[in-house]
Amino acid sequence: MDVCEGDVEISVPGARDGAAEGAGDDVFYNPTQELNRDVTVAALDAYAEREPRASTYLDAMAASGIRGVRAAAAGFDVTCADVDPEAVALARENLERNGLDGAAVERDANAFLHDSETVFDVVDLDPFGTPIPFADAAFANARSLVCVTATDTAPLCGAHQRSGIRTYTTLPQNTEYHPEMGLRVLLSALIRTAARYDTAAVPILSHVTRHYARTYLQLDARATSADDLLADLGYVHHCEDCLRRTHERDLIAHPPDACDACGGDRLLTAGPIYLGPIADPAFARSVREYVTDGMGEAARARRLLDTVAAELDTPTHYDQHRLCKQWSRPAVGMDEFVDSLRDAGFSATRAHYSGTAFKTDATVTEIRDATGE
Numbered sequence: 249m250d251v252c253e254g255d256v257e258i259s260v261p262g263a264r265d266g267a268a269e270g271a272g273d274d275v276f277y278n279p280t281q282e283l284n285r286d287v288t289v290a291a292l293d294a295y296a297e298r299e300p301r302a303s304t305y306l307d308a309m310a311a312s313g314i315r316g317v318r319a320a321a322a323g324f325d326v327t328c329a330d331v332d333p334e335a336v337a338l339a340r341e342n343l344e345r346n347g348l349d350g351a352a353v354e355r356d357a358n359a360f361l362h363d364s365e366t367v368f369d370v371v372d373l374d375p376f377g378t379p380i381p382f383a384d385a386a387f388a389n390a391r392s393l394v395c396v397t398a399t400d401t402a403p404l405c406g407a408h409q410r411s412g413i414r415t416y417t418t419l420p421q422n423t424e425y426h427p428e429m430g431l432r433v434l435l436s437a438l439i440r441t442a443a444r445y446d447t448a449a450v451p452i453l454s455h456v457t458r459h460y461a462r463t464y465l466q467l468d469a470r471a472t473s474a475d476d477l478l479a480d481l482g483y484v485h486h487c488e489d490c491l492r493r494t495h496e497r498d499l500i501a502h503p504p505d506a507c508d509a510c511g512g513d514r515l516l517t518a519g520p521i522y523l524g525p526i527a528d529p530a531f532a533r534s535v536r537e538y539v540t541d542g543m544g545e546a547a548r549a550r551r552l553l554d555t556v557a558a559e560l561d562t563p564t565h566y567d568q569h570r571l572c573k574q575w576s577r578p579a580v581g582m583d584e585f586v587d588s589l590r591d592a593g594f595s596a597t598r599a600h601y602s603g604t605a606f607k608t609d610a611t612v613t614e615i616r617d618a619t620g621e
């Protein structure tokens with residue numbers, strides 16, 4: 249079956265009766281990831297403006313090649329790699345079909361990254377589930393930017409905690425801000441992996457959408473920069489009784505014995521997680537400018553990027569509905585809610601994690617008082 253995305257038309261395996269696209273032995277294609285790919289293309293355009301020397305792009309898990317083909321159409325010198333020979337043949341066909349240069353190679357991503365004579369400026373990891381098995385090869389061999397998708401949200405956010413500990417060598421906790429917990433656990437592991445190569449992997453754009461987290465990490469190959477970034481790792485101490493949380497940037501955790509706000513002792517500590525900015529607002533705004541009307545998810549991509557660019561840089565968002573339930577109060581419109589925090593003198597913005605997510609520098613007690621009757 250043929251699919252149009254952005255400026256390209258590609259062949260993908262058709263869905264069989266009763267089977268979801270991407271299921272079974274066919275080459276993988278997931279139409280619900282179009283937003284992810286639209287943002288990828290806009291991010292590559294914005295990155296080429298920021299770093300004009302960045303020209304080579306490795307789609308390390310290419311499947312149909314849809315992402316690599318779209319990157320090639322955006323002007324990158326693309327290589328699509330996959331272990332599945334049928335995927336490689338399809339990616340090659342899809343490059344040719346769109347009149348685009350580019351290579352398609354049947355290689356394991358790790359082996360290829362370590363062997364390749366080309367040092368790729370941009371490496372994109374889009375595996376099934378966790379990207380961690382590929383992170384070392386990417387950070388050891390990419391020159392400038394590493395783009396990462398993770399779809400194993402249950403281990404990341406603490407819902408499957410043992411699995412999260414094994415994969416990410418950190419302690420995730422299941423809280424009401426689980427998409428952000430997952431993103432910050434992922435960033436913690438990626439930043440620590442890059443640091444082993446004396447490299448800072450600085451998040452310049454990240455988002456959590458539906459069932460995946462996506463991040464774009466700009467590499468800075470200086471040990472001192474890696475040290476600076478590691479200083480943004482730390483812990484969140486979360487009170488299950490009143491939902492207060494405190495954030496602690498340190499190598500070791502110092503959890504309080506009891507909650508400062510309610511005195512309760514049902515405290516969860518997560519970490520080391522990444523507590524720094526998940527995006528560079530200027531870059532997010534620039535990516536937004538590169539979203540084109542021809543993209544299938546242009547409206548959602550623009551909304552998402554607007555929210556990410558404006559999002560207050562504080563770790564862990566609140567959810568208005570969860571707080572209102574806690575306080576037995578009716579929920580109100582998000583704009584009204586955020587405005588009442590600002591009127592009370594706090595910084596506050598929506599957060600992209602959900603329609604009822606917001607960020608503020610107010611404590612949970614201050615939020616309750618500022619937004620009450």
Ligand SMILES: C[S@@+](CC[C@H](N)C(=O)[O-])C[C@H]1O[C@@H](n2cnc3c(N)ncnc32)[C@H](O)[C@@H]1O
Binds near residue numbers: 312330335358374
């Ligand atoms: C989620 S799909 C990629 C989807 C694609 N990037 C897109 O945007 O539609 C994951 C792909 O990784 C491939 N893969 C699995 N293990 C791999 C490995 N070790 N090296 C390279 N590719 C691998 C699979 O064959 C599959 O095609």
Ligand SMILES: [Zn+2]
Binds near residue numbers: 487492509510511512
């Ligand atoms: Zn408490």
